[in-house]
Amino acid sequence: MNEWIGGTLIVIGLVFDFLGCLGLVRFPDVYTRLQAAAKCITVGTCGILLGLFIFKGFSATGIKALLCLAFIILTAPVSAHALARSAYRSGVKPWGGTVIDEYDRGRGG
Amino acid sequence: MKILRYISGLIVLAVIVALNIFYPLPSMLGWQSDFLTRAFLLLLVSAVLCLFRILRGPTAADRAVAIDMLGILIVGFCAILSIPTGRDWYIDVGIAWALQSFIGIMALAKFMEGKDFDE
Numbered sequence: 001m002n003e004w005i006g007g008t009l010i011v012i013g014l015v016f017d018f019l020g021c022l023g024l025v026r027f028p029d030v031y032t033r034l035q036a037a038a039k040c041i042t043v044g045t046c047g048i049l050l051g052l053f054i055f056k057g058f059s060a061t062g063i064k065a066l067l068c069l070a071f072i073i074l075t076a077p078v079s080a081h082a083l084a085r086s087a088y089r090s091g092v093k094p095w096g097g098t099v100i101d102e103y104d105r106g107r108g109g
Numbered sequence: 110m111k112i113l114r115y116i117s118g119l120i121v122l123a124v125i126v127a128l129n130i131f132y133p134l135p136s137m138l139g140w141q142s143d144f145l146t147r148a149f150l151l152l153l154v155s156a157v158l159c160l161f162r163i164l165r166g167p168t169a170a171d172r173a174v175a176i177d178m179l180g181i182l183i184v185g186f187c188a189i190l191s192i193p194t195g196r197d198w199y200i201d202v203g204i205a206w207a208l209q210s211f212i213g214i215m216a217l218a219k220f221m222e223g224k225d226f227d228e
């Protein structure tokens with residue numbers, strides 16, 4: 001029973017990973033690519049790690065998988081935020097079809 | 110011409126994913142090894158898509174985003190590989206890889222922003 005639940009979680013994680021990478025290839029802009037890829041790949045890898053935890057139970061490998069999951073959930077949004085901020089500050093323009101740029105308006109530009 | 114390129118890319122991707130799911134593997138180790146091998150191959154296809162974006166991103170920020178995402182995908186590789194091989198240290202490699210990837214991406218973001226490293 002544990003193996004079926006873990007396998008289902010791994011399959012959900014794989015689907016999220018694949019669609020996130022497809023968004024990384026197909027979107028037109030740095031910010032939209034980041035928006036598509038960061039969330040999807042974080043959720044996908046966390047699904048794989050949770051599936052590994054359910055496969056292994058409360059053993060050493062399972063606890064290490066939970067530790068790795070907590071670390072990825074804490075750090076992936078931080079690095080995505082830093083990348084978006086540095087891309088904006090280094091002068092990468094948004095895509096031509098962008099409707100609103102709140103960050104520019106907030107800085108009084 | 111553009112629509113032809115999109116359709117050819119879609120067909121190539123669909124053929125790769127369908128072969129990955131439906132091609133019969135010579136499985137000797139039971140359904141777990143078979144399923145996890147297919148899962149690992151699908152993750153490899155995702156990593157190849159990330160490598161495509163690293164290869165021809167128009168700006169440096171695109172390449173940095175793709176490197177970050179590849180670093181998180183490799184943690185998934187290590188997690189999947191630790192089940193069928195039975196070696197527990199793959200997940201240790203995954204933890205270390207996540208930490209190093211986070212520190213490297215933060216340094217790269219600070220460098221692209223044009224500041225010094227001490228904020």
